[in-house]
Amino acid sequence: MFIRAVCVSITIFSLSFVFPQKILAVDGLIYQSGISIGGSGVDWAKVKTDFDGNTYIFGYFSTTVDFDPTVGVDSYTSAGGYDMFLSKYDSGGNYLWTKVWGGAGTFDDYNSLTFDTDNNVYVTGEFESTVDFDPGAGTDNHTANGLDGFLTKYDSNGNHQWTKTWGGDSHDRPEIVSFNNDYTNIYVYGRFFSTPDFDPGAGTDNHTSNGGYDIFLTKFDLSGNHVWTKTFGGSNHDYSDQIYFDANNNFYLLGDFFNTVDFDPGSGTDNRTSNGSYDNFISKFDADGNFLWVKNWGGSGTDRAMGFTFVGDRILISGIFVTTVDFDPGSGTQNKTVGGSSDIYILELSLDGNFKSIKTVGGSGVDEAYNITKDVNNNLYIWGIFSNTIDFDSSESVDNHVSNGLYDLYLTKYDSDLNYQWTRTWGGTGYDYPTFIDIYSNTFHVSGAFANTMNFNGDNNSEPHTSNGSTDIFMLTYTLDITPPVSFKMISPVDYTNDNKPVLVFNKSSDTNGISSYSVNFDRDKHRNFVISGLPASGNGQQDYVHLDDSNYKVTYRNENDSDSGNDEITVLIKGFEPNFLSEGAHSWSVTAYDSELNERVVSNNVYLDKTNPEIKSLAIQGLGSITPGKTYRLKSQFRNPVFSGTAFDKFMGSTKTNSDGTTDTFESVASGPKTVSIDIKKQGAYKKYYDYSLTSAELANILSDSLTKYTTFSLTPSKPLVNGLYKVVIEVTDLSNNKLTMSPFYLSYSSGSYTTNPEVTPLQTEDTDVPEATPVTSVVAPVLSNNQSTIFSKTQDIISKICNLIVGIFK
Structure with missing residues (x-):
């Protein structure tokens, strides 16, 4: 098993930041079995799987061969130099039968x-x-x-x-x-x-x-x-x-x-x-x-196109080249020069045969690609032979393999975009040759010919086989880990928020073969987006481990110090979210967990950025009718427990934002909807000061929606009946994004006596002042005071005023 390093990177627009964090990646091939068949001569075969998963080995053989790889015997002898055979195995790998035919001629082969x-x-x-x-x-x-x-x-x-x-x-x-x-x-x-x-x-x-x-x-x-x-x-x-x-x-x-x-x-x-x-x-x-x-x-030497497959609107061709080749079949130039005797190429063309890309791999010896195929997920596999030392990863990373003998076998995996994944190699001290690799579901059958001794378990030297003749036939069976990692939870943000700079929080995933890395995407389908890739599977086991914290983003691993892996979290703060960067409307973010075979589990969540305050309309009080902020109303005595009613609503709002490169992104309109309404009633006391009297709030339900708003009606009675006095009333409504509207106050005057005048009273002084409340007195003629009397009276008034203020302060 080998290790490949992957750099952690963050991409914002086309700007890429690379960090030195290394991520492990290994192949997910799980060895199941290996068989060898052969006599004292030269034997050769390929493998193919039918629609029911039965496996056929077919080719030619010479001399006498026992085709039953178990303890049983099913021997046949060729009639001439080489005869043909067809062997069948069931889907469990059990040997069923062999058919042979041929004549007295030197060569019969299919x-x-x-x-x-x-x-x-x-x-x-x-x-x-x-x-x-x-x-x-x-x-x-x-x-x-x-x-x-x-x-x-x-x-x-x-x-x-x-x-x-x-x-x-x-x-x-x-x-x-x-x-x-x-x-x-x-x-x-x-x-x-x-x-x-x-x-x-x-x-x-x-x-x-x-x-x-x-x-x-x-x-x-x-x-x-x-x-x-x-x-x-x-x-x-x-x-x-x-x-x-x-x-x-x-x-x-x-x-x-x-x-x-x-x-x-x-x-x-x-x-x-x-x-x-x-x-x-x-x-x-x-x-x-x-x-x-x-x-x-082609170039000036002998170049071979050995195999091709089709993925979407692309043709992928594998082959061999030996000098310098211009791989663009059109008017352009895409020259590649061989590094050894022969190198491997993978040419990507459009369905019209136009050049798209070229990838070459090779060392100092003979390196050849014999075919290319794909699995159900459009991952690509090439196979062939190599000699000496070769780096199979043509990117900046390195994945060196060294042959054991003259030629060894290899199987290399790329994703559908030709990004290198891994290489598995096999080989002994002689000449080893792959003839075919067949993929059925997640089962790989590798067939070929080998000489001398070859280890069938690839990188693990646990199962050597030795040929009986010049070359024997082998078939190796592997299963590929195609199970994605376990689903995980997106913690925050979810649904609605008014946070311009949200911290992305998610639980860690798990997999039987281990998690390799994570990537995080925000607004993936927009021109302006954030992509963070190569986040490692874990931190260092601390409660709060800051993996990265620079000018671009901050990544923290949390809760890894306890035995409960279910609460392990990763938080990502994208510092590119400068204030007011995010436009109002619908956004998306997703996290992809990759296992060691790079199977992926994608968990996505919509984020609805709602910055618009909710509102209230049709506000009314039982017995008074419609209410206008700023005015004062008299309540009749029977409405000591007034019922407040109205409609709370939240507007749908979206946005279109022009980016610095001239592109535009449109964000679908969203409205989180009204969540709570509260009524704060304060009673006027001494010196026209208002003091808390009652605070009543309620969760809103039965939210309806039309093309413009989300709305609901409410009816709310204060928690405390009114007593005689003047009240300041403030009504507040909050939406699901915690946007808040506080209405301007209005005033209620309540007396247990009956009012015969209009309930709306404008002239009353309702706000706090520095002038003490006047006390009504009977009109009298004020006596004339002397200067000394006037001074004593004035001082006495000051003392009394201070005492009154002190008493009021105590009871306040």
Whole structure:
């Protein structure tokens, strides 16, 4: 198991900050089993899985081989130099059966296998002399003119259904058998030499190669009847590698060519000339086999395109190059130079064949990629051989592997965007060669040939196997951890807030194979967004551990010092949230937890930034009717317990913000809605001072909504009945975001006596003053005082006033 370092980074707009924190990442391949099959000669095979998870190993063998890898015995001996075999294992890896066939010729081999939707098996390859293709009790002999091609159908139990053969007097080699997208036709793709008749039936469809090997593509119906054959090639050898069908049954061909080739097999012409001995091509045809276009690339040496796969609107091609190659098949230039004898490339093209990107990997020796495939999540895998020391991570990080022998095997994983994930290697002291890697659900079957001793458990030297002959066959089975981390809780902010600078708080996740890292996104889909990646899985076990605190953000790990892992939290303060940065409206934030296999669990939450205060309208008091702030009202005696009513509402508000780069972001309108209403009543006391009398509040319910507001009506009675006096009333309403509106006060005058005048009284002095409240007196004639009397009286008044103020202060 190896360790790869990942830097913690934060990206704001296009600005990236890199920190020295290292994150561990390992592959998630879990070894299940390994088998080896072989006799004293040369044995070779590939692996393929049907739609039910049954596994087939197919290829050629020589001498005598026991095909049962268990303690049982199921031995077969080749009739000639090399014979063909097909072995089946159930979905649990248990050996079921083997079928063999071949003639007295030197070489009988098949190269490709596929399944129809009923799990019938179709195989194609080449044969020599006379071969009985029925491995059962029946006979179906076919005689080759040289090395001829064949297409054979078996049912899922290995019973022979039919065989079709074709060829000329030289070498005809089918490489690939495939169904089109809707399983209505069978296609065989390969190369040929001389003049074969490609119609295995009573008809004739002769094609003559232009030089060495030319390329052919033959279409058959489901009964194996010939429909048509297309051929093209130049004066030297041209090779076929892969075929792919899109949803409309258009197909793409991948291969290699030498010298000048007209890639249009029809009446048109599209000549391309190689730069070196072999260049690479990809061509597209419609469902009827009509040529559409071709793209080519290559350097001065022998370059091979070995495999391709399709992800969305992209084509990913793996191959080998040996000098300097311009990988842009268009007018641009994308040169890459080999670092050793041969290097690996992954070329990314659009569906029209236009250049998108190129990635190369290599050391000082021989490094080759034989194919590329994808899993259900569009993660990409390439495999091949390497020698000496190679860094498989072409980014700034390093992942070095050293071969044990002449050539070792590797399997490398990239995500769908070609970001490097990990590499697993195998190998012994001899020559080890991967033939195919088949992915079924989360199960990997790796097939190949090995010599001498090879450890089947990859990096763990616990299961060595030794070949019986020159090369033996191996099949390794791994399962891939595809289970995402456990879901976790977003703590804050959730739903509605009025915080312009929220602290993002979330619980930590968990996974059986360990959490690798976290990333945090705020407003991911906006032009102005924040992305923090590479946050480590944990801090240092403290109660509050500050992982980072700089001008960009602060990350704190909390509660790691106790035994309860369920309360472990990570808090992220994005310091880019300068005051009033966040616009009113709907925002989003998400946290992604990655496990060691980089399976991810994404938890998202909407954040509704509501900065608008709620309001109250239609405020009324029982017995008075509508109320206007600032005015004074008299209550009749029967309304000692007045009922306050009205409508509390909160407006929907959003925003559109222009960013510094000229882009704009629009944030959907939000309204958190009214939450509470309170009535604060203060009674006027001495010197017109107001003192707390009653405070009544209530949670609002039955919130309704229209296109403009969220609203509800309320009816509230103060907690304390009124007594005679003057009251100042302040009503306050709060919304779910804690925005608050405090209404201007109004005044209530209550007397247990009856009022006959209008209840609204404006002239009353209601506010605090420095003038003592006047006491009504009967009109009298004031006596005239002497100066001394006046002074004594004035001082006496001052003393009495101070005593009164002191008494009032005490009782206040």
